[in-house]
Amino acid sequence: MNRDPGIWGVLLIALAMAGCQSEAESVGVDHQDDEQHDGDHHEDEHNEHFVPAHKPANLEGAVNELRRRIPEAAGGQDAVARQELFDVVLWIPELAADSDLRKKDWERAAEASRRLHEVCTKACSAEGSPEDRKQLVESTQPLINELAELLTRVELDLHRQPGDNPTRQPGDNPTRQPDEIN
DSSP states (O other), rough: OOOOOOHHHHHHHHHHHHHOHHHHHHHHOOOHHHHHHHHHHHHHHHHTTOTTTSSSSSEEEEEEEEHHHHHHHHHHHHHHHHHHHHHHHHHHHHHHHTOOHHHOOOOOOHHHHHHHHHHHHHHHHOOOOOHHHHHHHHHHHHHHHHHHHHHOOOOOOOOTTTTTTTTOOTTTTTTTTTTOOO
């Protein structure tokens, strides 16, 4: 077998260039109008960044969607609505990462998402009993409340003035250091 590095380099470049042609070119479509080709390219780009209509814009939207969708799931729903509920649950870590949550709060949101997924999977599966579906709202409510609490904490942090001490109680001496002895 010939081990000439020049041949391998040429083959590698040829393969790379073959992989760079568009899908239309690979099936023999001839683009006569460059503007049309550019339009197709932008449409392809747009399709690559498709965002489903049921994806909430942020974590607050996800909490609202869960509050709406979970009772529907408890009453029984079609496969599409069930999948959309699972999508919202699985988007929570991503939406939390896009928020102003601190790392430890993001970890709490991700854990809540994991637990929500477990509960919803059990209740919405074919093996899930009517009792499981009835308990779905009750068992997910604390997790949804936890997510809402994280959002409240972020809101408080955003509105806190520089120098505010969230742990200071009324009557505390702000100039006294905690480790000072009276």
